[in-house]
Amino acid sequence: MSGTRTGDNVIAMLSTPGDTAILERLHRRLENEADSAGLVDVAYTTVDSPLGSLLLAATPKGLVRVAYASEDHDRVLDTLGHKLSPRILRAPSRLDAAARELDEYFTRRRKTFDLPLDLSLSHxxxxxxxxxxxxxxxxxxxxxxxxxxxxxxxxxxxxxxxxxxxxxxxxxxxxxxxxxxxxxxxxxxxxxxxxxxxxxxxxxx
CATH class of the missing domain: 1.10.10.10 (Winged helix-like DNA-binding domain superfamily/Winged helix DNA-binding domain)
Structure with a gap:
């Protein structure tokens, strides 16, 4: 019984806002260090849109993938890992420009995109x-x-x-x-x- 209570306490602790903030800071630190060391070949994030959640992925060359939730984001990431590189990391800051331009498009403030694109998934x-x-x-x-x-x-x-x-x-x-x-x-x-x-x-x- 005491083991169960301990496990519950750990779960509760990790669910508190303070611990969530710590985990987010740790991830940002990991993101920055991996990026600085050149260890990230594919960065990704998800953004909300009027069409649901969109997965955005980019290589150093540019935006390489936009995927709808109906495509199954996990499956898309797995495909990117096989076709491009297994060195994939959630790194929202690398997708800030793409997220901003998509938001401007969906709010009718943008008619063309100015993003660098990586078309290596097409031949x-x-x-x-x-x-x-x-x-x-x-x-x-x-x-x-x-x-x-x-x-x-x-x-x-x-x-x-x-x-x-x-x-x-x-x-x-x-x-x-x-x-x-x-x-x-x-x-x-x-x-x-x-x-x-x-x-x-x-x-x-």
Missing amino acids: GFRRTVQQHLPEIAYGQTRSYRQVAELVGNPKAVRAVGTACATNPLPVVIPCHRVLRTDGTLGGYIGGLDAKTALLDLEAAA
């Missing part, structure tokens, strides 16, 4: 398409066919759809602005409700 034609998507202006839309023509391969409509569906940086790289030729939404990595919300946000600006 070949998919990467080419994703590099061109920011050319679709805020509040405008294009069809998959029009994007295929934009990148110089008008027959690659299906491949454009795949490039949009696998976009590792949704919102920042605006694949939500690409629709089917008949004007219907088509697919979206964050779900059709998220795609609709983004289009409505931009249309109302």
Whole structure:
């Protein structure tokens, strides 16, 4: 019984605001020391948005991933660990600029993003398409066919759809602005409700 009481006391102590603050300070110290020593290859954080929690991840080159909660943040981090580097650390300060620009976008104070991007998760034609998507202006839309023509391969409509569906940086790289030729939404990595919300946000600006 005494062992149980001791365990409960430890849990209670770690749950107090003072101990929470200590743990946060320790993590910030770990973050700063690991960063200074060059031990962090992928920094990440989560931010709240009108579309739910978003995972943001960055390498020294720039923002590398934006993920919706529906993608399963733990699974996304595991994938980043395999594809990029296992040296991943929650380091919110490294994502301050990205978090700020996303907040400005969602509050209609920003129409374009000025963040350095790391497109190393995309290759070949998919990467080419994703590099061109920011050319679709805020509040405008294009069809998959029009994007295929934009990148110089008008027959690659299906491949454009795949490039949009696998976009590792949704919102920042605006694949939500690409629709089917008949004007219907088509697919979206964050779900059709998220795609609709983004289009409505931009249309109302």
